[in-house]
Each structure stands twice: as structure tokens, then as C-alpha cells.
Amino acid sequence: xxxxxxxxxxxxxxxxxxxxxxxxxxxxxxxxxxxxxxxxxxxxxxxxxxxxxxxxxxxxxxxxxxxxxxxxxxxxxxxxxxxxxxxxxxxxxxxxxxxxxxxxxxxxxxxxxxxxxxxxxxxxxxxxxxxxxxxxxxxxxxxxxxxxxxxxxxxxxxxxxxxxxxxxxxxxxxxxxxxxxxxxxxxxxxxxxxxxxxxxxxxxxxxxxxxxxxxxxxxxxxxxxxxxxxxxxxxxxxxxxxxxxxxxxxxxxxxxxxxxxxxxxxxxxxxxxxxxxxxxxxxxxxxxxxxxxxxxxxxxxxxxxxxxxxxxxxxxxxxxxxxxxxxxxxxxxxxxxxxxxxxxxxxxxxxxxxxxxxxxxxxxxxxxxxxxxxxxxxxxxxxxxxxxxxxxxxxxxxxxxxxxxxxxxxxxxxxxxxxxxxxxxxxxxxxxxxxxxxxxxxxxxxxxxxxxxxxxxxxxxxxxxxxxxxxxxxxxxxxxxxxxxxxxxxxxxxxxxxxxxxxxxxxxxxxxxxxxxxxxxx
Ligand SMILES: Cc1cc2nc3c(=O)[nH]c(=O)nc-3n(C[C@H](O)[C@H](O)[C@H](O)COP(=O)(O)OP(=O)(O)OC[C@H]3O[C@@H](n4cnc5c(N)ncnc54)[C@H](O)[C@@H]3O)c2cc1C
Numbered sequence: 443x444x445x446x447x448x449x450x451x452x453x454x455x456x457x458x459x460x461x462x463x464x465x466x467x468x469x470x471x472x473x474x475x476x477x478x479x480x481x482x483x484x485x486x487x488x489x490x491x492x493x494x495x496x497x498x499x500x501x502x503x504x505x506x507x508x509x510x511x512x513x514x515x516x517x518x519x520x521x522x523x524x525x526x527x528x529x530x531x532x533x534x535x536x537x538x539x540x541x542x543x544x545x546x547x548x549x550x551x552x553x554x555x556x557x558x559x560x561x562x563x564x565x566x567x568x569x570x571x572x573x574x575x576x577x578x579x580x581x582x583x584x585x586x587x588x589x590x591x592x593x594x595x596x597x598x599x600x601x602x603x604x605x606x607x608x609x610x611x612x613x614x615x616x617x618x619x620x621x622x623x624x625x626x627x628x629x630x631x632x633x634x635x636x637x638x639x640x641x642x643x644x645x646x647x648x649x650x651x652x653x654x655x656x657x658x659x660x661x662x663x664x665x666x667x668x669x670x671x672x673x674x675x676x677x678x679x680x681x682x683x684x685x686x687x688x689x690x691x692x693x694x695x696x697x698x699x700x701x702x703x704x705x706x707x708x709x710x711x712x713x714x715x716x717x718x719x720x721x722x723x724x725x726x727x728x729x730x731x732x733x734x735x736x737x738x739x740x741x742x743x744x745x746x747x748x749x750x751x752x753x754x755x756x757x758x759x760x761x762x763x764x765x766x767x768x769x770x771x772x773x774x775x776x777x778x779x780x781x782x783x784x785x786x787x788x789x790x791x792x793x794x795x796x797x798x799x800x801x802x803x804x805x806x807x808x809x810x811x812x813x814x815x816x817x818x819x820x821x822x823x824x825x826x827x828x829x830x831x832x833x834x835x836x837x838x839x840x841x842x843x844x845x846x847x848x849x850x851x852x853x854x855x856x857x858x859x860x861x862x863x864x865x866x867x868x869x870x871x872x873x874x875x876x877x878x879x880x881x882x883x884x885x886x887x888x889x890x891x892x893x894x895x896x897x898x899x900x901x902x903x904x905x906x907x908x909x910x911x912x913x914x915x916x917x918x919x920x921x922x923x924x925x926x927x928x929x930x931x932x933x934x935x936x937x938x939x940x941x942x943x944x945x946x947x948x949x950x951x952x953x954x955x956x957x958x959x960x961x962x963x964x
Contacts, residue, residue, distance in 0.1 A: 445898075445899070445901050446627060446628070446629075446901050446903065449625050449626060449627045449901075450627050450630070450649060452486075452625045453486055453488070453625055453627050453630065453647070453658055454647075454656045454658070456657070456659065458484075459643070459644065459659035459660050459661055460484050460485060460486045460644075460658070460659070460660040460661070461478070461483035461484045461485060461660070461661050461662070461830060461832055462474075462475075462478040462483050462484070462485045462486075462660060462661070462662055462664060462823070462826055462830070462832075463485075463486050463487070463488070463644065463645060463658060463660035463662070463663050463664070464478070464485065464486070464487040464488070464663075464664045464666055465487075465488060465632040465645065465663065465664065465665050465666060465667050465674055466487075466488075466489060466496075466665070466666035466667040466668060466670075467487055467488075467489025467492075467493040467494065467495075467612070467616070467626060467628060468489075468493075468494055468496050468497060468498035468612065468666065468668050469494070469497075469498040469608075469611075469612060469615075469812050469815040470498075470666040470668065470795075470807055470808070470810065470815055470818050470819070470822075471487055471489070471664070471666035471667075472487070472493065472494075472612055472615035472616060472619065472626075472815075473615065473815035473816050473818060473819030473839075474664050474666055474807060474818070474819040474822045474823055474826075475487040475615075475619045475624055475626065475819075476615055476618050476619050476622065476624075476816075476819065476839060476842070477816070477819035477820050477822070477823040477837060477839050478624075478664075478819075478823045478826070479619055479622035479623060479624040480622055480837075480838045480839055480842055481823065481827075481835040481836070481837065481838065482835060483823075483827070483832055483835075484623075485619075485624045485625070486624065486625045486626070486627075486658065486660070487619070487624065487625070487626040487627070488626075488627055488630040488631070488632055488645070488647055488658070489626070489627070489628045489629070489630065490629065490630065490631035490632070490650060491628065491629065491741060492628050492629070492902075492903070492904070492906070492907045492911060493612050493613065493616050493626070493628055493901070493911070494608065494609045494612035494613070494911055495741070495910075495911070496668045496669065496670075496741070496776075496777070497668050497669065497776045497777055497778065497779065498608055498609070498612050498668075498812065499608055499609035499612070499776075499910065499911050499917075500608075500691075500693075500774050500775065500776025500777075501608045501776060501812050502691070502693065502719055502721070502728065502730055502731050503605055503606055503607065503608055503721065503723055503728060504603060504604065504605060504606075504719070504721075504813070505526075505527045505530050505531070505538050505603070505604030505605065505606050505812070505813050506523065506527060506603040506604060506813055507519075507520040507521070507523040507524035507527060507563060507566065507567065507603075507813075508520055508523055508811070508813075509559070509560065509563055509601075509708070509710060509717070510710070510717045511523075512559060512562065512563055512566075513559065513710070516794070517566075518794075519794055519814075520563070520566060521566055522814060522817055523811060523813045523814050524563075524566055524567040524570065525567075525570060526813050526814050526815075526816055526817055527567070527570070527572075527603070527604045527813055528567065528570025528572075529570075529816070529840055529841065530604065530606070530611075530813070530816075531572070531604055532841070533841065533842060533843050533844050533847065534606075534611060534614060534843075534844040534846070534847060534862075535847065535848070535849065535851065535862075536614075536846050536847065536848050536851060536859055536860060536861070536862030536863075537606050537607055537610055537611045537614060537844075537846070537860055537862070538604050538605070538606040538611070539604065539605055539606075540572045540573065540602055540603075540604060540605075541602065541603060541604065541605040541704075541705075541706055541721070541722075542573075542586070542600060542601075542602060542704070542705045542706065543600070543601050543602070543603055543705070543706045543707070543708045543719075544578065544583060544586050544587050544598045544599065544600050544705055544706070544707060544708070545560070545598055545599045545601070545708050545709070545710055546583055546587060546590060546595055546598045546707065546709075546760075547583075547595070547596045547597050547598055547599065548594045548595060548596065549594075549596065550596055552596070553577060553596060553597055553599065556599045556710060557575070557577050557599050560575040560599050560601040561575050563575070563601060564601060564602070571602075572602035572603065572604065573601075573602040575599060575600060575601035575602070576599070576600050577597060577598075577599055577600075578597050578598040578599065578600055579597055580592070580595050580596060580597050580598075582597075582598070583595060583597055583598035586598070586600070586703065586705045587701065587703070587705060587707055588701075588702050588703055589699075589700060589701055589702060589761055589762075590701075590707065590760060590761065591759070591760055591761065591762050604813075605706075605721065605723070606812075607724070607856070607860050607914065608812060609910070609911035609912075609914065610860040610911075610914075611812075611844075612911070613900050613911070613912065614844045614845045614846050614862075615844065615845075616900070616901070617844075617845035617846070617899075617900070618842070618844045618845040620845075621845055626901075628901055628903065628907075629649070629650040629651050629903060630647050630648065630649055630650065631647065631648045631650055632645040632646070632647060632667075632674065632677070633645075633646050633647065633648045633655070633677075634646035634677055635663065635677045635678055635802070635804065636657055636659065637802060640801065640802055641802055641803050642662075642663050642678065642800075642802040642803050642804045643659055643660065643661075644657060644658050644659035644660045644663065645657070645658050645660075645663060651903070661830035661831070661832065662803060662805060662826040662827075662829045662830035662832075663803075663804055663805070664805045664806075664807065664822055664823075664826050665804055665805065665806040665807070665808075666806075666807050666808075666822070668739075668777075668779050668808070669686065669688050669739035669777045669778075669779045670739050671685065671686060671779060671806060671808045672685055672686060673739075674804075674806070675798075675800070675804075675806060678800050678802055678804045679802075680800050680804075684782060685781065685782060685796075685798075685808070686779050686780060686781060686782060686808065686809075687735060687780045687781075687782045688735070688736050688737075688738060688739055688777050688778065688779065688780070689733050689734060689735050689736065689777070689778045689780055690732065690733075690734045690735075690736045690743055690746070690749070690775050690776070690777055690778075691730060691731035691732050691733055691734075691775065691776055691777075691778065692730060692731060692732045692745040692746070692749040692750070692753065692773060692774070692775040693728050693729060693730030693731055693753075693773060693774055693775075694728075694729045694730065694750075694753045694754075694757070694765065694770050694772075694773050694961065695723075695726050695727070695728055695729075695770065695771045695772040695773065695917065695918060695919075696720075696726065696727045696729060696757070696765055696769055696770065696771065697726060697727070697769060697771065698722065698725055698726055698727060700720070700727045700729075700757070700761055700765070700769075701720050701722060701727045701761075703722070704722055705722075706719060706720065706721040706722060707719065707720040707721075707760065709756070709760065712756060716732070716733055718730070718731075718756055719731070720757075720760070720761075723856075724856050724857060724887070724914060724918055725856070725887065725918075726771060726918055726919075729753055729756075729757055730753065731776075732749040732752055732753065733778075734746060734748070734749060736777065739777055740777070742955055742958070743775040743776065743777050744775060744958050745773055745774075745775045745958075749775070750773070750961065753773075766963070767961055767962055767963035770961035771918060771919045771920065771921075772916065772917050772918060772919060772920040772923075772959045772960075772961075773920075773959055773960075773961050774916075774917055774959055779808050779809060780809060781794065781795070781796045781808060781809040794809060794810065795807060795808065795809040795810030795814060795817075795818045795821070796808055796809045797821055797822060797825055799825055799829060803829045803830075805822055805825050805826045805829060807819075807821065807822035816839050816840070819839065820837045820839065823837075824837075845862075845864075846860075846861060846862030846863050846864050847862060847863060848862040848863040848865075855887060856887075857887035857888060857913075864899075868891060868892070868895050869891075871891055871894060871895060871898075873894060877890055878890050878891040878894065879891065880929075882913070882915065882926040882929070882930070883915070883919075883922040883923075883925055883926040884922075885919050885922040886913070886915050886918065886919060886922050886923070886926060888913045888915060890929070890933060892908075892912065892913050893908050893912075893913075893930055893933050893934070894933065894937065895912075896908050896912030896913070897934060897937045897938065898937075900912050902934075903938070904934070904948050904951070904952070905927050905930050905931050905934060905948050905949055905951075905952040906948075906951070906952045906955060908930050908934070909923045909926065909927060909930060909952065909956075910923075910955075916955075916956055916959055917959075920956050920957075920959035920960045921960060923956055923959075924952075924953055924956045924957070924960075927949055927952050927953060927956070928949060931945045931946075931948055931949040931952075932945065934948070
């Protein structure tokens with residue numbers, strides 16, 4: 443029986459209600475699920491697409507306090523996030539690492555201003571500091587950021603923050619949740635809430651693969667559906683159209699040659715007041731992000747012409763030339779669920795999280811950042827335990843090592859490092875050695891072995907799950923991912939016992955999604 447089939451059977455089992463049922467398998471939902479299961483509550487989670495299909499695979503990949511929020515004087519958010527950053531690094535060293543950032547200064551005022559600000563930022567992290575910040579000479583700045591435009595450069599400021607692989611972190615949370623006895627199923631949607639006497643006691647679920655509906659009972663339901671939060675609140679009869687503002691951010695992925703070396707570039711204020719990063723990631727350079735209000739949520743957001751122009755223009759400003767079409771290896775967009783507080787620009791809206799407990803007892807957790815997912819989960823489950831009358835139990839997640847935790851990973855390639863302590867098992871996967879060792883594509887750091895692993899142990903169900911979130915092929919090189927897709931589709935069809943018609947449909951669905959990650963100039 444496959445992992446998903448068994449999980450589905452457990453989910454649909456009506457013999458006993460779950461203590462906690464979570465809607466949404468992004469950072470927030472998975473964080474809440476791990477929080478609940480680690481306290482000993484019987485917990486289940488449903489995700490209507492794949493784990494981290496939404497915003498949680500589309501971030502800038504920073505585990506950070508947020509220098510910008512410090513400038514906005516949101517001290518509590520920065521302090522909380524810096525503490526979480528330290529613990530994420532300790533609890534998942536295979537997925538999070540310390541990264542050096544340099545802020546280039548093109549005027550004399552920026553050096554003392556950012557020098558002081560970043561010193562305060564460093565001090566705020568206390569004993570969880572990742573390293574000292576310091577002022578750099580002009581020459582040292584260009585050594586650390588080779589390729590950066592040096593006309594008018596005065597110097598720079600070095601500081602440290604965390605970097606991670608967001609979707610792999612989500613998969614590690616999923617595996618941790620399962621290790622703790624939790625049940626999570628992807629491609630299961632909450633389509634309604636079960637109500638008795640005005641109180642929520644579960645969900646009506648739909649298995650999206652088979653289009654079958656069934657009830658799942660629970661003592662409390664947690665709504666962690668990201669930018670879709672208002673849709674779930676509407677199922678509860680709560681009109682909340684004005685709770686969230688949705689803001690889109692887009693990234694370009696460029697070849698490593700744009701920013702050789704291992705230091706990231708941070709621009710604290712672009713001409714229109716945004717923060718922009720260029721960050722080394724899995725052997726490439728991510729540039730982003732934008733911050734554009736959009737009318738509402740969508741499962742597969744697309745970049746806007748204005749965002750692409752903004753990125754190309756800023757790449758030219760800091761690296762001396764616009765990237766050519768084929769140099770943009772991939773581009774992706776994500777949607778921020780920002781809690782609206784009195785309107786204004788989305789870039790100025792708070793990244794704090796919000797918890798709402800509705801009259802029916804539905805607990806909604808939204809807003810926040812990837813970096814604060816654990817804290818959000820802790821808060822949500824404190825409220826949920828109160829609603830459900832569960833035994834009050836302390837949180838254990840601050841020092842909970844995540845699945846794959848491993849020490850002394852050295853400087854192995856990032857594509858292997860993300861498996862942590864699972865790497866030996868992955869490397870000794872039983873099967874046809876020649877097939878398993880076949881590279882996915884000459885430009886991608888993956889082999890067929892990772893595809894099989896993703897299906898057997900990480901609940902990957904589609905070509906997109908494998909190429910977008912179990913491996914990061916789609917995010918690293920969209921054209922290569924499209925070329926690798928037919929072989930992945932065939933392997934998936936064999937492994938999951940699917941038909942040729944299913945293979946063709948799933949492959950086409952992936953190609954339709956992937957073509958939006960390909961940048962076309964003009
Ligand atoms: C461009 C961008 C860059 C960012 N960069 C960073 C960064 O560098 N660092 C950082 O800390 N934060 C960053 N963030 C913020 C961070 O990514 C988000 O705060 C976080 O991922 C939100 O997670 P979530 O679980 O709330 O939402 P999501 O990841 O969207 O998860 C919600 C899930 O709920 C599911 N769902 C919805 N409705 C239903 C239903 N009815 N039934 C079942 N499932 C349902 C969805 O399919 C989805 O998977 C960034 C955000 C954006 C947009």
C-alpha cells in the first residue's frame with residue numbers, strides 16, 4: 443500500500459475524531475501539525491494540491507529577522523524571527539545555513555546608516571548571532587561581490603543571515619510530522635465544514651485524485667490555507683473579504699556567473715523603496731523580489747510584465763547589463779498573505795501573524811513569514827487546545843530536531859545535503875542501479891534515484907511534485923526541467939501503476955505550468 447493510500451485510509455477512518463485537523467500543507471499548516479503531534483495530540487492534515495505548492499515553495503529562501511522590518515521599527519517581529527532563525531539552523535542544519543550578505547554603499551551616508559542598523563540587527567540575535575557585521579572597504583566589497591557595478595561605489599556593509607531550501611524544509615516538516623505519528627494527505631481538499639449546534643466538528647473532504655467525498659471529524663479544525671484563508675472562512679459563514687491583502691513577488695534565476703562566489707547582495711532601498719536580493723542558491727543566483735498588490739489568490743500565479751521589467755532593470759543597474767532571455771534560467775512568482783491593517787502599500791503591511799477564533803471554534807492562522815512558521819504553529823495550537831478542551835501540554839518544538847537532521851555535513855553539494863541523514867538510504871535505494879543513476883538532465887544536479895525516492899518516501903504524486911518541490915529542477919532551470927519531464931512521467935507511471943493516458947495528461951499539465959517559468963525577452 444502506498445504512503446498516500448494508507449494515510450487516506452487513516453484520514454477517512456470514522457472510529458474516533460482527530461484531536462486536531464489542519465487545513466493547508468504549507469509552512470504554517472505543517473508547522474501547526476508538527477506542533478500538535480509533538481505535544482501528543484492525534485493530528486491530521488489535508489492539502490488540496492501538493493505540500494508547499496503555494497507560497498511556501500516560492501519564497502526568497504531567506505531565514506531572516508528582516509532588516510527591512512527593523513527599519514520599520516517592528517522590533518518584536520525582528521526579535522521573534524531572529525530567535526526562530528537560530529533554532530531553524532540548529533534543528534535543520536541540512537536545510538538551513540549561514541550566509542554572508544553585503545550591502546554595497548554608493549553614497550557616504552549609507553555606510554554609517556546601514557553599518558549601525560546592521561550592528562543593531564546582529565546584536566538583537568544575542569547568543570544566536572550568526573556572525574559579526576562590519577564595514578568593508580571599496581576593494582573588499584568588490585572582492586566579495588565580483589561583477590557588481592563599481593562606479594561610485596564607496597564601500598559596503600557585511601552581515602549574516604540564514605538561507606534555506608523552502609520546499610525541502612516543508613518536506614522535512616512532513617516527514618517529522620509522520621515520524622511523530624501524524625497523518626498528512628496531499629490532493630485532499632476541505633470543501634466544507636461539519637457543523638453541529640453552530641460548532642465546527644470536522645470537514646467535508648474531497649480526494650481530488652478520485653473525486654470522492656468523505657467526512658473527517660475532529661475536536662478542532664485549524665485553517666492554515668494561506669492566501670485562500672478567506673475561502674475557508676466563508677465555509678464557516680464568516681464574511682472576511684477584507685482580512686487579507688494579497689501581494690505578489692517574482693524572482694529571476696540567473697547563472698552563477700552573474701554573482702560568482704558565495705556572498706549575497708542586498709539592496710536595502712531600490713529607487714522605489716523596495717528591498718532587493720541577489721543570492722547564491724543551488725549553484726545559481728536568485729534575484730528578487732517584487733511587491734505588487736494583486737486582486738486575489740490563484741494556485742499558479744504568473745509574473746507581470748512590470749515585475750519582469752523591474753528585475754531586468756535592477757540587474758542592469760547592479761551587474762552592468764540586462765540578462766539575455768536565455769540567461770534567465772527560471773522565474774517564479776509567489777503570493778503573500780498579508781493581514782490588512784488600515785490599508786496602505788502592501789510593502790508597508792506587517793509580516794506579523796494573526797490568529798482568529800470564530801464563533802464556531804474554527805481557528806485561523808495567517809500572515810507571518812516562513813521564518814516564523816514554528817511560532818505561528820505554537821500560537822495556533824495553544825488556541826486550538828483551548829477550543830477543543832485538550833489537555834494543556836507545553837510546546838516542544840523550539841528544540842525539536844527535524845527529519846533528516848545530521849551533523850558535520852561538510853561542504854557536500856546542496857542537492858545531496860538537503861537529504862541529511864537520509865542520504866545513505868537514498869544512495870542505497872534498491873533497484874536497477876543503471877536506471878537509478880541516470881542523470882535527470884545534463885544541466886540539473888539530480889538523478890532518477892531522487893525521483894524514485896520522492897515517490898516512495900515523500901508522497902510525490904505528479905511530475906510537477908517531483909520537478910518543482912522534491913527536486914527544485916523547475917525553479918533552477920525551467921527549460922531543463924521541461925526536457926527532463928517525459929522521463930520522469932514514464933518512471934512515475936511505472937512506479938505508481940498508472941495508465942499511459944494518465945502519463946500523457948500529467949506530462950502535459952506540467953509542461954503547461956513550466957512554460958510560465960520560462961522568460962521570454964520583450
Ligand atoms: C515572493 C515571496 C517571497 C518570500 N520570501 C520569504 C523569505 O525569504 N523568508 C521568509 O521567512 N518568508 C518569506 N515569504 C513569506 C512566506 O513564504 C510565507 O509567509 C509562507 O510561505 C506562507 O505559508 P502558508 O502555509 O501560510 O501559505 P501557503 O504556503 O500558501 O500554504 C497554504 C496551503 O493551503 C492549501 N489550501 C488552501 N485551501 C485549501 C483547502 N480548502 N483544502 C486543503 N488545502 C488548502 C494551499 O493549497 C496551500 O498549499 C515570502 C513570500 C513571498 C510571496
